[in-house]
Amino acid sequence: MKTRFDGLSEFISRRGRMKVLTILLEELKNPAEVAKRLNITRNAVYGWIKDKKRHPSNENAREMLKILNDENEKKIREILIDELHIFQKLVFDF
Template sequence: MKFTPCFHLINPHHSKYNGGVVNSPFDGLAEYVSRRARVDLVQLVLENGMTQKELANRVGVTQQAVHKWLDPRETHPKNENLDCVINLAFELDRRETRGILHGELLSFASLSATRLNSK
């Protein structure tokens, strides 16, 4: 399977980089993705045939970093790395990726409504 390169998401010299604005279908989404869902997205990529080392190379981090991402008590992918993970997950399994992200949207909306209504 051929994957879209991820480095354009963080490389300011790439033609898709527009003065600090990343032209990705998921631009800005990473800010609203919980730690749990970040782990789920990394696991989804790995369950669909990519190794930790391959994922690390695609994102531009170490294999050890990817290993830590799998433990919710450890560090998780920062937003610019998560953009790449989301793109990969979407290429590998659109339905499951949509499910994870839709769940995040519902959780965020519910949390926002609860907090706004409590004031």
């Protein structure tokens, strides 16, 4: 069976994606700039911020990771390591 694999972004939780978004908002100063860099609407970014049931797709998460890596490599590493520790704990507790 062949399935699509979206890479690293597929393994980042909603919480992790929202952390990335929060840091991007700090780095880029506003939701409109984040939307512009992701080539999406501002409404999509505002939706992620306001609606707890919405979050960036794998594709948008991947682009956010790329942008944040260029803007603040240290922060992206911290977020990814936190995500790894959460996943590791869940596996060991299972």
